[in-house]
Amino acid sequence: MTFQAPIGSSLPRDRAKRLLAGRGRYIDDIALPRMLHLAFVRSPYPYARIVAINIAQAAAMPGVIRVVTAADLEGVVEPWRGTHNLFPDMKVPVQTALATDTARWQGEAVVAVAARSRAEAEDAAEHIVVEWAELPAVSDAAVALDPAAPVIHQDYDGNQAFTAAVSQGDPAAAFADAPHVVEREFRFNRHTGVSLETRGLVADYDPTSDRLTVHQSHQTPHQQQDLYARLLSIPEQNVRVICDDVGGAFGLKHHLYPDELAACAIAKLLGRPLKYVADRLESFLSDIHCRDHTVTARMAFDAEGRIIAMELDDLFHAGAYSQYPRSSVAEGNQIIRVSGIPYRHDHYRAETRMAYLNKPVLGHIRSVGHPIACAVTEQLVDLGARALGIDPVTMRQWNYLDDTDFPLTSMGGIALEKLSFQACLDRALERVDVDAFRAEQKTLRDAGVYRGIGFATFVDLTSIGPEYYGEGGQHISAQETCLLRLEASGGIRCYTGATDQGQGIDSGIQQVVAGVVGVPVSDVKVNSGDSELCPVGGGSWGSRGAALGGEAALRAGRELRGNILNIAGVLLQKAADSLDIRDGEIVDAESGAAHMTLDEVAAVGHFKPYMIPDDVDADLTVTARYASRGRMFLPANGLHVAIVEVDTDTGLIAFHRYLVVHDCGRLLNPMLVAEQVRGGVVQGIGGALYEEFVYDGAGALCNGTMADYLVPMAVEMPDIEVEHLETPTGTSELGAKGAGEAGTTGAFGAILNAVNDALAPFDVTLSETPLTPTRILQALGKI
Amino acid sequence: MTRAVKSVAIALKVNGENVNETVPVRRNLVDFLRADLGLTGSHVGCEHGVCGACTILVDGVIVRGCLMLAAQADGCEVETVEGADATGRIAKLQAAFHQRNALQCGFCTPAMLLTAAALLEANPAPTREEIRDQLSGNFCRCTGYQAIIDAVADAAEAGE
Incomplete structure (x- = not known):
């Protein structure tokens, strides 16, 4: 199947022009009449009982309209539990918008102050006196699972929340008999998304019509509409969630946050608009975090270097509660599903255990579980290569699944269509002369300069299908619907349930509609991010927006095109299938001769419908839906290659090259896909080298500012070469797979392997991220 | 006990326009530009000078709008992205x-x-x-x- 331009063209984005002029509309840019501002009193302790709250002084302060505790919200907002029906044994405690009698992480919201300005709300918050009874906190997953550890949810008899395991073949026997086994313990420390625009919303409740409108910096407006309707007992048709410009999201903005729900509840309580925007410290204390996994893993090889078996044990935690509405199982569950996936082997066992403890909720951030699965697998492959004296490239070539293996179900139970591991490596080797690098590496080592090359092959489980959350019991749409409306002037309005936080999903959908209908891209205006106007859809998460929203757009575009040609056929007294639409004109399909323009067709369709016989399909507003069946994911794949230099005196790491060969099937816009990859890589570099929440022994956060929590900045980042391969999925007509997380997925593994290759002369292996100078120098025995 | 927040009158030029306002002395410049003048093109990301999102020009020099008080801009010429876009x-x-x-x-x-x-x-x-x-x-x-x-x-x- 081929598609006409602009599908596949590297066009710039419409939305960008507004943002470049400072005309974006982010949450804190919104001001409504009578709007109040909210500030929270948050728990200073990781775990403490609330003995008493004294609000008297604060309530009397200038500008304060209302001080709200959990007791005030009883009957206004329901509590919730982050369950998942596919994991019925998971322990899931009840969570509330404001802490009731106990705070379970440092930063949990306890009291809210609504005032005429944020400054006045903060002034008053400082004068609320909470009497606390501090409890012994649990801040480490291994400690949490110790039977002697304090239990943080008294409804349960321990802190173990969930376990899951996969087993194929006979891994125990395979390891017992294997000529070569490599084993490591890995540690992936905790970080988060750090969107530059923090979480925030403006909630506007009108009691006369029982109507709630929420402007929110969020990825999933329809999901929020459903949640607010149910938890605040408002008819869903009266709830509207608008996500206009969103200043970065990266997964941390597709959840329900207690403070945001409290803001909506207080707006309902007060009957007037209310703004809450997290400040940076609040973000670090209360955004969803990710990683914080300890993984023990081993891989068995035969005498020639072929992988026989892999085993993995993952230990992580959910923080204090299960993330809502998706639940917190996925980081662990993805790790046990995806590890080892690019490689042929017959024996596999993987297990994950999840604990509850006294830290912020941990869950879904860009590339859920995948970077860990990739890094563990790829480091084991490199260790195997080193143990057997085989080059890492050859090791991969020998062990990759290839075209003769597909389709297959992976050891972790993932259905794989044709993927392109070997082709990605071939392309990388065209770009990177590994032999020349090795020669240079040797020469440089003699001069005391340590460079290394790291490869990381990855599979990305993109565009999740409806079964996972459908069977899980969550109201999360994994299908997409597109609505197209041909205006009388010939322009097309498009409404999608996918959303765009800057990735360019709007643009991809716009290009699909333009290409399928046959109009210039400038004739298509995409509207997204409004739960009232747009058809129900899932928004953007899990690398899904363009692939699923694009397929729905293709279907809607084809229907609209058909109806346009039906009308044209009647007007021209020609068979509709003898006509085509090209560049906005109705032309003869064979000769290309122009017959009439789109606005002439539209004018008849809208204003002279009596000219069209009743039996002709002539709707100029059409919708089409794409719901995949029988597939859990659209797996995409690729390869990262990092070349780094490690300064063995300072422990600093510098990049010399970074290449990603990426295959996400059909490319709707290669430039935008490449930019997703680059941004993802740099976020991965952040997790691999810099970003780490540091807690003291009592579970108190030590680095809650952007001066202390390090993120990648321009000066340290490499240019990133991106190569595209296209192996379309056969499960949709468009053939696109997701692309948003691929950059992050492979970065940890490539960098770990490159650093370890660089440090090979010192006979050290690092398996903990981030690879800080301290860790490098400790490994080298220098500190 | 709390004290009343003092305010101060300031006169400055913002994007070429004369501005005369009274601002609380504690209000930082970027909050003043955004909330009082509606110039929402300058953004607030960290409020302590690290992220750079609030960068504006004061008397021709780029500065962090979150590290300067509005009161300090009295008599200054300020340019934001809206002004740079318009010119x-x-x-x-x-x-x-x-x-x-x-x-x-x-x-x-x-x-x-x-x-x-x-x-x-x-x-x-x-x-x-x-x-x-x-x-x-x-x-x-x-x-x-x-x-x-x-x-x-x-x-x-x-x-x-």
């Missing part, structure tokens, strides 16, 4: 950013443009390293920076 001063940078897709969510973008424009004014033909160095105080979580560096280099070539 066309950053038009080539804007065009290059658009073509290169040097922005995704756009939250860091106004500050990036003003910071890059300051570089090109001082150094019309910067190397990539010089561009990276100049932008090293502006956090972008989306792009990975490369497209921004490319765009600034393009604008330099186009003679911004």
Whole structure:
């Protein structure tokens, strides 16, 4: 199947022009009449009982309209539990918008102050006196699972929340008999998304019509509409969630946050608009975090270097509660599903255990579980290569699944269509002369300069299908619907349930509609991010927006095109299938001769419908839906290659090259896909080298500012070469797979392997991220 | 016990327009521009001078709008992205950013443009390293920076 331009063209984005002029509309840019501002009193302790709250002084302060505790919200907002029906044994405690009698992480919201300005709300918050009874906190997953550890949810008899395991073949026997086994313990420390625009919303409740409108910096407006309707007992048709410009999201903005729900509840309580925007410290204390996994893993090889078996044990935690509405199982569950996936082997066992403890909720951030699965697998492959004296490239070539293996179900139970591991490596080797690098590496080592090359092959489980959350019991749409409306002037309005936080999903959908209908891209205006106007859809998460929203757009575009040609056929007294639409004109399909323009067709369709016989399909507003069946994911794949230099005196790491060969099937816009990859890589570099929440022994956060929590900045980042391969999925007509997380997925593994290759002369292996100078120098025995 | 927040009258020029306002002495400049004047193109990301999203010009020099009080801007000339956009001063940078897709969510973008424009004014033909160095105080979580560096280099070539 081929598609006409602009599908596949590297066009710039419409939305960008507004943002470049400072005309974006982010949450804190919104001001409504009578709007109040909210500030929270948050728990200073990781775990403490609330003995008493004294609000008297604060309530009397200038500008304060209302001080709200959990007791005030009883009957206004329901509590919730982050369950998942596919994991019925998971322990899931009840969570509330404001802490009731106990705070379970440092930063949990306890009291809210609504005032005429944020400054006045903060002034008053400082004068609320909470009497606390501090409890012994649990801040480490291994400690949490110790039977002697304090239990943080008294409804349960321990802190173990969930376990899951996969087993194929006979891994125990395979390891017992294997000529070569490599084993490591890995540690992936905790970080988060750090969107530059923090979480925030403006909630506007009108009691006369029982109507709630929420402007929110969020990825999933329809999901929020459903949640607010149910938890605040408002008819869903009266709830509207608008996500206009969103200043970065990266997964941390597709959840329900207690403070945001409290803001909506207080707006309902007060009957007037209310703004809450997290400040940076609040973000670090209360955004969803990710990683914080300890993984023990081993891989068995035969005498020639072929992988026989892999085993993995993952230990992580959910923080204090299960993330809502998706639940917190996925980081662990993805790790046990995806590890080892690019490689042929017959024996596999993987297990994950999840604990509850006294830290912020941990869950879904860009590339859920995948970077860990990739890094563990790829480091084991490199260790195997080193143990057997085989080059890492050859090791991969020998062990990759290839075209003769597909389709297959992976050891972790993932259905794989044709993927392109070997082709990605071939392309990388065209770009990177590994032999020349090795020669240079040797020469440089003699001069005391340590460079290394790291490869990381990855599979990305993109565009999740409806079964996972459908069977899980969550109201999360994994299908997409597109609505197209041909205006009388010939322009097309498009409404999608996918959303765009800057990735360019709007643009991809716009290009699909333009290409399928046959109009210039400038004739298509995409509207997204409004739960009232747009058809129900899932928004953007899990690398899904363009692939699923694009397929729905293709279907809607084809229907609209058909109806346009039906009308044209009647007007021209020609068979509709003898006509085509090209560049906005109705032309003869064979000769290309122009017959009439789109606005002439539209004018008849809208204003002279009596000219069209009743039996002709002539709707100029059409919708089409794409719901995949029988597939859990659209797996995409690729390869990262990092070349780094490690300064063995300072422990600093510098990049010399970074290449990603990426295959996400059909490319709707290669430039935008490449930019997703680059941004993802740099976020991965952040997790691999810099970003780490540091807690003291009592579970108190030590680095809650952007001066202390390090993120990648321009000066340290490499240019990133991106190569595209296209192996379309056969499960949709468009053939696109997701692309948003691929950059992050492979970065940890490539960098770990490159650093370890660089440090090979010192006979050290690092398996903990981030690879800080301290860790490098400790490994080298220098500190 | 709490004290009443003092206010002070200030007179300044913002984007070429005369502004006379009374502001609480504790209000920082970027909050004043955003909340009092509606100039929401300058953004607030960290409120302590690290992320760079609030970058504006005061008397021709790029500064962090969150590290300066509005009261300190009395008598100054302030320019925000809205002003730079309106005069066309950053038009080539804007065009290059658009073509290169040097922005995704756009939250860091106004500050990036003003910071890059300051570089090109001082150094019309910067190397990539010089561009990276100049932008090293502006956090972008989306792009990975490369497209921004490319765009600034393009604008330099186009003679911004």
